[in-house]
Amino acid sequence: MADGQRGAVVRLLWGPPVTPARGPRRGLTLEQIAVAGVGIADADGLGGVSMQGVAGELGVTKMALYRYVPGKAELVALMVEAALPDPGAAWDAASAGAGAGGGWRERLGVWARELLAGYRAHPWLLDATVGARALGPREVGWLERALAALEGCGLSGAEAMDVVVLLTGHVRGIAGQERASGGAAGVEEELGAVLVEVVRGRGQEYPALAAALGSVAEHGGQDQGLEFGLERILDGVGLLVERRTGS
Template sequence: MTGADEQWGAALRLLWGPPAKPARGPKRGLTLEGIAGAGVVLADAEGLAGVSMQGVAGQLAVTKMALYRYVPGKAELIALMVEAAMPDASVLDGRPAEEGWRERLGAWARELLAGFRAHPWLLEATVGARVMGPGEVGWMERALAALDGCGLTGAESIDAVVLLSGHVRGIAEQERAMGGGAGGVSGEGPDAQLTTVLGEVMRVHGERYPALGAALASAAEAGGQDQALDFGLERILDGLGQLVAERAGGRGRG
């Protein structure tokens, strides 16, 4: 047995199959989908810290020992929950065939952000070394497929996807920290909330930070709209576009 089998074997079997042999005990009446769904309900209500084997068992009206016959531990439970909560990447498959890589990656980023907004605990559950299920791997597949034919190396394409997902995660983390959801507690996005908080500081100490004061005043004149997602996304795609153009030029010279 390899180290990976020992560490992640149970999660791999649960997410990808084949299923493990049934554990001894009463006739099995639960499903992995139902167990994952109960965990998602708990996490949506209480956050990831509020999820436990006991809590999920209570949601399903079974004993914790009965739950262990299906899922060996909390790590595997969370893996199932992530797979259940991730938005379906196939929503991107129906986009117009004539769309370029830039439009497809932009749509990919916005759909991914919608998933994090729907289930903010996913931000905490999808970090570190772990097993990813078919749904989550499908998101990486769609992004890499959008870059197919752009002349990037495999490593560059993967790095581009990591860069995009990092930007999306950063926006989602800010929204979560400022109250959750797309508009936080006050209905404002993170840009507007930050401006509000800084405005209080600048009223007293503004003379110490003239550049910041000027930037905030300019943002206020423009309406103070939240543009962090789109601004960062466009800059990332601009940079990728330059690299794609360089690769295309190199091919032409050859």
């Protein structure tokens, strides 16, 4: 995203309410425009979103829409801001579930699960939230909550940011796998069923895989990718916190 375009996005996301500089006022708000775009993206994916399509949903011409939003990049930025869950609500859930304020581990756990819920509700967010771009207040609020959970843990600012990047990457990986499987949450179970068919009769060639699949069939434990990865990440962060704080 070019600097000029990034500046336009920042003004839309953080500046005062936009009113058209010319032409008749149609009473549109940026929220209405964003919601219309979100509805199209939820139905047809991010590639299905166009200025013309959003204008049609709102009952205005494309030129009228341009008086509010300069182009698709700015439109998508508004859509991301509208589609992400409210980080304040997620934080309230974390506090309620983990006691008064909650510990850093409990809060980051809820943070990650709530973020996954957002990607599940709007899978196109995976495409819209990549690369160097301007972030809106809600998305910055998510970053703030995660970093606030790590205050007092003895981590440097860079380490705390890396923890957030690591957690976000894990959540995005799970969400991406689910989307690739048509939105089904049972991705590991589906893959396991395929592997069972492939390995059947070939146990001598793939003994470790055959043993793992046999254990799953006997004891279960599949489709725990989110929780298993999340707990292992937090275990590692916990070791670093202990090293930094001596507790």
